Amino acid sequence: MSKPMRVQVEEYILDLQDRIVSALEKLDPNSPPFKRDSWVRPQGGKGTSCVFAVPEASHSDTTAPTSVLEKAGVNISIVHGTLPPAAIKQMRVEHSSIPYDPDATAALPFFASGISLVIHPRNPHASTVHANYRYFEITESEDKEKDPGRVLAWWFGGGCDLTPSYLYAEDAVHFHKTIKEACDPFGTAMYPAFKKWCDEYFFIPHRQESRGIGGIFFDDLCDQPHARLAADAVRPKDPEQIFAFIQSAGNAFIPSYIPILEQRINMPFTPQQRRWQLIRRGRYVEFNLVYDRGTKFGLATPGARIESILMSLPETARWEYMSEVGTEEGSEEEKLVKVLKTPVQWV
Amino acid sequence: MSKPMRVQVEEYILDLQDRIVSALEKLDPNSPPFKRDSWVRPQGGKGTSCVFAVPEASHSDTTAPTSVLEKAGVNISIVHGTLPPAAIKQMRVEHSSIPYDPDATAALPFFASGISLVIHPRNPHASTVHANYRYFEITESEDKEKDPGRVLAWWFGGGCDLTPSYLYAEDAVHFHKTIKEACDPFGTAMYPAFKKWCDEYFFIPHRQESRGIGGIFFDDLCDQPHARLAADAVRPKDPEQIFAFIQSAGNAFIPSYIPILEQRINMPFTPQQRRWQLIRRGRYVEFNLVYDRGTKFGLATPGARIESILMSLPETARWEYMSEVGTEEGSEEEKLVKVLKTPVQWV
Numbered sequence: 027m028s029k030p031m032r033v034q035v036e037e038y039i040l041d042l043q044d045r046i047v048s049a050l051e052k053l054d055p056n057s058p059p060f061k062r063d064s065w066v067r068p069q070g071g072k073g074t075s076c077v078f079a080v081p082e083a084s085h086s087d088t089t090a091p092t093s094v095l096e097k098a099g100v101n102i103s104i105v106h107g108t109l110p111p112a113a114i115k116q117m118r119v120e121h122s123s124i125p126y127d128p129d130a131t132a133a134l135p136f137f138a139s140g141i142s143l144v145i146h147p148r149n150p151h152a153s154t155v156h157a158n159y160r161y162f163e164i165t166e167s168e169d170k171e172k173d174p175g176r177v178l179a180w181w182f183g184g185g186c187d188l189t190p191s192y193l194y195a196e197d198a199v200h201f202h203k204t205i206k207e208a209c210d211p212f213g214t215a216m217y218p219a220f221k222k223w224c225d226e227y228f229f230i231p232h233r234q235e236s237r238g239i240g241g242i243f244f245d246d247l248c249d250q251p252h253a254r255l256a257a258d259a260v261r262p263k264d265p266e267q268i269f270a271f272i273q274s275a276g277n278a279f280i281p282s283y284i285p286i287l288e289q290r291i292n293m294p295f296t297p298q299q300r301r302w303q304l305i306r307r308g309r310y311v312e313f314n315l316v317y318d319r320g321t322k323f324g325l326a327t328p329g330a331r332i333e334s335i336l337m338s339l340p341e342t343a344r345w346e347y348m349s350e351v352g353t354e355e356g357s358e359e360e361k362l363v364k365v366l367k368t369p370v371q372w373v
Numbered sequence: 374m375s376k377p378m379r380v381q382v383e384e385y386i387l388d389l390q391d392r393i394v395s396a397l398e399k400l401d402p403n404s405p406p407f408k409r410d411s412w413v414r415p416q417g418g419k420g421t422s423c424v425f426a427v428p429e430a431s432h433s434d435t436t437a438p439t440s441v442l443e444k445a446g447v448n449i450s451i452v453h454g455t456l457p458p459a460a461i462k463q464m465r466v467e468h469s470s471i472p473y474d475p476d477a478t479a480a481l482p483f484f485a486s487g488i489s490l491v492i493h494p495r496n497p498h499a500s501t502v503h504a505n506y507r508y509f510e511i512t513e514s515e516d517k518e519k520d521p522g523r524v525l526a527w528w529f530g531g532g533c534d535l536t537p538s539y540l541y542a543e544d545a546v547h548f549h550k551t552i553k554e555a556c557d558p559f560g561t562a563m564y565p566a567f568k569k570w571c572d573e574y575f576f577i578p579h580r581q582e583s584r585g586i587g588g589i590f591f592d593d594l595c596d597q598p599h600a601r602l603a604a605d606a607v608r609p610k611d612p613e614q615i616f617a618f619i620q621s622a623g624n625a626f627i628p629s630y631i632p633i634l635e636q637r638i639n640m641p642f643t644p645q646q647r648r649w650q651l652i653r654r655g656r657y658v659e660f661n662l663v664y665d666r667g668t669k670f671g672l673a674t675p676g677a678r679i680e681s682i683l684m685s686l687p688e689t690a691r692w693e694y695m696s697e698v699g700t701e702e703g704s705e706e707e708k709l710v711k712v713l714k715t716p717v718q719w720v
Contacts, residue, residue, distance in 0.1 A: 063695070077694045099694065232672040232679050304689070311690075312683075315662040316672060325579040325663060332579050333695050336659075341693070342651070343658075345686040347424045347446065348410070 031180065031265050032137055035161040038269075039102045039141040042159075042276050046100050046143065047076045049280050053287065054094040065331065071105030075334055079341065094291045096148040099337035102141045108133040109164065123250045124164060124179040135175055137163040140184070141276070142320075144338040145283075150191045150303035152290035154238070154310065155283050156338070158320075159184035159276050161269075180265070182272050183245035186279060187224055189238030189310060191303040193362040195372075197286040198239050202372035205242055208278035212271040213260035220244045223254055225369040230313050235366040237313045242275070302351050302359050304344035311343045378527065378612050379484055382508040385616075386449045386488040389623050393447050393490065394423045396627050400634065401441040412678065418452030422681055426688065441638045443495040446684035449488045455480040456511065470597045471511060471526040482522055484510040487531070488623070489667075491685040492630075497538045497650035499637035501585070501657065502630050503685065505667075506531035506623050508616075527612070529619050530592035533626060534571055536585030536657060538650040540709040542719075544633040545586050549719035552589055555625035559618040560607035567591045570601055572716040577660050582713040584660045589622070649698050649706050651691035658690045 028034070047060050060076040067073070078098040109117070110133050118124045140160025147154070160183050166175035188201045202221070209217040224243035229236050246252065247268055255261050262268045314321050324335035352359040375381070394407050407423040414420070425445040456464070457480050465471045487507025494501070507530050513522035535548045549568070556564040571590035576583050593599065594615055602608050609615045661668050671682035699706040 061694075075694070079694055097692075097694070232677070232682075308686070311658060312662060315659060316669075322663075330579070335579075336692060337694055339655070339692040342689055342691050344689050345444075345683060346688070347408075347422075347426055347444070347684055348680050 028266075031161065031177075031269065032139065032163060034269060035139050035272075036104050038273060038276070039104075039139060039159070042279075043074070043076060043100050043102050043141055046280060049284050050078070050095065050098065050100075050145070053284065053291070057093040057095070060098070060100070065334075067103075067105050067329075067331070069105075069329060070107045071103065073101060073103035073105070073331075073334065075099060075101040075337065077337065094147060094149070094152075094287075096146045097339075097341040098143070098145040099334075100141070100143040100145075101334055101337060102139070103334070104139040106135065106137045109136050114164070121179065121181060121246050123181060123246075123248050132167055134167060134178070135165045137165065142338075143279075145287075146307070146340045147287060147291060149291050149293060150295050150299040151194075151293040152287055153188045153190035153197065153283075154307075154340070155186070155188050157184070157186035157276075157279050159272050161272075179248070181246045181248040182268050183247065184272065184275065185220065185224055185241060185243035186275065186282065187228055187238055187241035187243065188283075189306070190362065191306045192299070192358055193239070193365055194286075194290070197289070198370070198372045200286055201239075201241065201282050204278050204282035205275065206373050208274045209242065209271070211274065212262045212267070213255075215255055215259035216261060216271070217242065219254045221371075228313065230309060230317065232316075233309060233312070235309075235363065236369060237310060237366075239365060239372070240369060247271075298351070301344065304342055305346060305349060305351060306362075307340040307343040308345045311339055314338055375613075378508065378616065379486065379510060381616060382486050382619075383451050385620060385623070386451075386486060386506070389626075390421065390423060390447050390449050390488055393627060396631050397425070397442065397445065397447075397492070400631065400638070404440040404442070407445070407447070412681075414450075414452050414676075414678070416452075416676060417454045418450065420448060420450035420452070420678075420681065422446060422448040422684065424684065441494060441496070441499075441634075443493045444688040445490070445492040446681075447488070447490040447492075448681055448684060449486070450681070451486040453482065453484045456483050461511070468526065468528060468593050470528060470593075470595050479514055481514060481525070482512045484512065489685075490626075492634075493654070493687045494634060494638060496638050496640060497642045497646040498541075498640040499634055500535045500537035500544065500630075501654075501687070502533070502535050504531070504533035504623075504626050506619050508619075526595070528593045528595040529615050530594065531619065531622065532567065532571055532588060532590035533622065533629065534575055534585055534588035534590065535630075536653070537709065538653045539646070539705055540586070540712055541633075541637070544636070545717070545719045547633055548586075548588065548629050551625050551629035552622065553720050555621045556589065556618070558621065559609045559614070560602075562602055562606035563608060563618070564589065566601045568718075575660065577656060577664065579663075580656060580659070582656075582710065583716060584657060584713075586712060586719070587716060594618075645698070648691065651689055652693060652696060652698060653709075654687040654690040655692045658686055661685055 051059055060078050063075040063077060065073055078095045080093045111131055114124060114134055140158060142158040144156045162181055163177050164179045165177050186205060206217040220242035221240060224240045225236060227243045228238060249263050251257060262271045321335055324330045352363050354360055398406055407425050410422040410424060412420055425442045427440045458478055461471060461481055487505060489505040491503045509528055510524050511526045512524050533552060553564040567589035568587060571587045572583060574590045575585060596610050598604060609618045668682055671677045699710050701707055
């Protein structure tokens, strides 16, 4: 008998975290290593945050920054607890695989594990990237000492998306192509469906623009029919197949991102380009604090680990009133804005 | 017969905006003047944003900043439109003076005018300040050409609060004392009630700390009983009395803030103090984007003027993972944090 899925996922994300952090450290051997920060959740669970930060480099207005990365976090968490009936009811709206019991009054145990990363490089020509892969389980209440309870519902979610300040079409194509190639063996309908979902999710309504140039985003992937995938579409359906898909997408992160980072981190840049990057980071903050479901859920959860949740925010961000940057026709800044207003099919 | 209240309020906020902007410009005669930016709302209304920004000063990591202010906006808006029945129903929860008609299916005209300001000085020893005074009316539908319809409900709201990065007790006392003296002639119960409300409102639950060191905050001030004021409390009740109170509070802004600004803007500061100021501004951004009702309402309103709504955000903000700044016992940073965790009675 194979190991329980929760154990397989835990082993995988631990290994993936290690590989990603190593790849980033290798890129910038002169910088301090990531800080490994393990924590325990009093309500149940644990995690390890691997964080890169160079606070000395930019709080001073006079010190020239030197590191490749400016802020980065590659975090894993493995938590469990109980969901009150109201939360289960709410969750059922989007996760139809949760068994429906209209008379349910008891809380149900849940288990969630995942890897979540955000990398903000310093060079304005190098894109910010975000990725997140997670596994969720709801189990039967454990009246007895047997552990854990039978799995009532489970699903995977996740995705990966790129947020440049300056648009390099070849970077966007490489990123999307690598992700698509990781998806295609599991069904060619997957990438287009999840690419579209990504464009819809990472959208800032009050700006009427996307946060970045997309990637993939998905949730609720399990053995049930999926609202975003046609009933007859080839797709992974059983736990092992879906987990194989998750691993394929997760493993694609390094080859999708590191090469474009290597390409851009040594490009010269001007104060004007740095300014535009900080304005784009302001938009990143706006999306994450106002719309991102994970962030909102985290901030509203008593006892949540705020430092992990707000890890995704950039080291610095900038807001200008009626900024002229990005509006000049034909400028490199305007080239990006155009694509954010109208998502592109990169592959 | 005196002028309609909406006209009186408009005249007052126009004059107050002019006085405040002049006082700020006088403070810093070497900086460029505020940019006056008048706009028209297609759905009805107009406004003038007076904005200070020195974008050249800080996007470069090497240019030393020189201006006293870093970002500031002193805005007025005078808008009108119609409220759908759902919005009226929602509004009634907090504004009991709105006539209750369970069968209401028609939209009602509204009118709103106010002044709103946020000033972010550059020196970490100088506090950020926010103030806002506003008047709201709901009127009868105008079937005929008579204009405007009879006022069905009206109220005033507003307040003023201080957000230092470094705590100077004498500044906090001066600020609160000046505001209290503006409130007291209208009833000594007003300042304590609205000071408490301010502490409750400008609170960041996920940080378990206040945004700043308070001031006053109030809403729904009209001729009806008020949830925050005892039935037998001396308080302004009719429109003219309440408007006189608003003017007293509004006029107190300059003497409450400008002297403490003058006191701090020439103090020397270190990169470490600048860093702490930017971290505090990150918290300011968190409060405004995640919790502030006005900001949330604005961002969710189609056609709202995003540039005016996000005017309140600082020029730059900073996020550090598990920052050690503010945690060292006995440090000036920790002194502020302590007060943010436990609001103080300054007068």
